[in-house]
Amino acid sequence: MKPIARQSILTTLSSYLGVVIGYFNVLWLLPYALEPEQIGIFRTIQDMALLFVPFAQLGVGNGITRFYPKVKSSQFSFFTLSLLLSLFGFLVVAVLFFFFKDTLISAFATNSPEVIDFFGVVLFITLFSVLNTILDAFCRSFLKVAVPAFFREVILRLLVAILIAFYLLRWVSFDIFMWGLALTYFIALLGMIIYMIRVDLFKLNFRFSDFPVGFLKEFINYNLITLLGTTGAILIMKIDSLMVSSLIGLDANAIYTIAFSIAVVIEMPRRAISQVIMPVVAEHFEKNELSEINKLYKQVAVHQLLICLLLFLGIWSSIDSLYHFVPNNQVYEVGKWVVLWIGLGKLSDVLFSINGEIIVFSKYYVFNITATLIMCVAVIILNLVLIPLMDIEGAALASFLAMFLFNFVKYIYVKNRLNFDPFSMDILKIIFLGIITFTIQYYLFQNRELGISDIILRSLVVILVYLGGIFLLNIAKESRESIIKKIKRTGS
Structure with missing residues (x-):
């Protein structure tokens, strides 16, 4: 557990350094430099791109973690195959994006027409993010998660801060600013490639014949099935923002963005723990060490709830004072209750521990299809019903209910199939x-x-x-x- 603990600590440190920079960006720099409508465009474009990432990735990220123990002797052929599959997935998403472009335009034309001008930025961010997730997953298989976390949580946010400063100083126009957002993702990707080359983890090998018989088919099938589970989690995270822009407007999404960014810090320890624990769970399943997985299930539940609940209490107890420091706070403080609902949603993720990771790396990973379908239907219906009734608070409540339902369904399944219980x-x-x-x-x-x-x-x-x-x-x-x-x- 020492390597796990060390990498978790380093990853958590990167996460919270990133949070400090992110808080500065979102709670002060963005509201100071941009109008609410511009913040809405900024967030909508980012969220749309990141919503496409799991589809373009084709589930390869989880597949790398699960199958790496089986193909260690051909690890760089495996790495090359993963990159090629993700590039193919991106091409499919890009084609579909252009095919359904008119539908996307009509969704935003009424309340947020400005978003339409930056659809090209969406595709570039998607491409760079997809490649970055593959590099991240490969590093994770070697339990090297600290440096990738540093690029993801710290470097990317610093680059965004610099970009905002350029716009604030009027060195770039808003159009260039938005295209510069894609550039920040490219620089983070380039940094990851340089790091992996330096530690001898970036090597291309096209000898796919070295894989065991039937491996390729099993790997692709697993990826496509887990793709649905991955998209489910991302959908909960991003669909509310997009629906707020579409159903209400960009100003409302700006308010929602500020509130969401305050609440999201609560889950940082969970994300750091998950990055490190995934390859460990995969290894235990490979060795059929089920009792060890159940032990981890309980330990992680207690420790991450201890940390994340403390963060939630600290944020919610000081929520009015936090909004006090936001520029134009009279505009943004109406999102206070969004913080509560999103925070409770994040705590539901924490409470149910690593149930998602256990399902993904078990032989029951096909269940992700069922869980994701339930969640997708729930989150869209809840948003359609609650946003007209409660405005942005409705979107936040919809996210909380969807997250809780998603986790509860997975908890019941893990309990019945494997007799694991985190409580x-x-x-x-x-x-x-x-x-x-x-x-x-x-x-x-x-x-x-x-x-x-x-x-x-x-x-x-x-x-x-x-x-x-x-x-x-x-x-x-x-x-x-x-x-x-x-x-x-x-x-x-």
């Missing part, structure tokens, strides 16, 4: 501790003046009460004892 008494203790912690800070700081001192005081109380509660309620006892032992060894 323990520690989970109940953590939820109880979260309620107590929020209640205490709420009554201590009612009607307090907004600002940095409010954020600091609330955060200190939340952290102290939460950490004290962990010891009093004896939560995650084994992990705490292990940390204490390491501290004692370091000090002796």
Whole structure:
């Protein structure tokens, strides 16, 4: 577990450094430099491109992680095959994009016609992102996730900050600014290629005859099936933004973007843990070590809920003060309740642990089709019903309900098929501790003046009460004892 822990820590550090930069970009730089309508275009183009990525990738990212243990001796032929498949997938998506271009235009023509001018940017971002996910997945198979995370979470956000600064200084027009967004993704991809070349992980080998008999067919079939599961998760993340732009307008999407960006930080530890845990789960399934997977299932549930709930409490307790610092906050603070619903949705992801990863790498991966179909129907219907009724809050509530339903269906399936269960008494203790912690800070700081001192005081109380509660309620006892032992060894 030491390599896992080390890579998780480094990846988490990159994630939170990226969060700091991202918060600066989204909560201050974007609202300061761009009009709400321009922010809406910026977010809509990004989300559309990233929604296309799993389709273009053809599920190859998960396939690399699952099948790498079987083809270690032909790893660079496997790498080359994966790149070629993803390029083919992108070509298919590009053809379909042009074929259905008129349909896309009609979807945005009424409320967000400006988006139509930047459809070319969508395709370039999709291409560079698809290739980057393949490189990322290959690095992950070697448990090298820290540097890819640094490029994904830090470098890309820094490049976006520089791009926004160029527009703010009037060095580029808004049209060039939007095309520059595609350039930032290309630079991040180039950085990944240079890194992989330096650590001898980027080599092309076209000797596909080295693969075992029947491997190619099995690999492609698996990719196409898991493609649906991957698109399901992305659809929940991105469809709400696109539907807000389409059904309400770009200004509303700008408000939604700010709120979503505040809430998304809650899931950062889960994403970091998932990146590292996926190859481990795949390896355990390969060796039929089911008890080890169930153990991981429970451990991850407790540890990521501990961290992510603390983040949620810190954000929601200081939500008014956070909006206080956003330029033109009178425009954007109406999205406060979006933060709550998206935050609760992220916590539902955390609560159900690694159920998605377990399904993807088990022999029951075909179930992803069923789970994804349920989710896709649910998220679209919920958005169509709730957005007209509740505006952007309806989109956020739809996302929460869809995420919870998606996770609950997967939990029931894993429980019935593999008899794995992530829940323990520690989970109940953590939820109880979260309620107590929020209640205490709420009554201590009612009607307090907004600002940095409010954020600091609330955060200190939340952290102290939460950490004290962990010891009093004896939560995650084994992990705490292990940390204490390491501290004692370091000090002796």
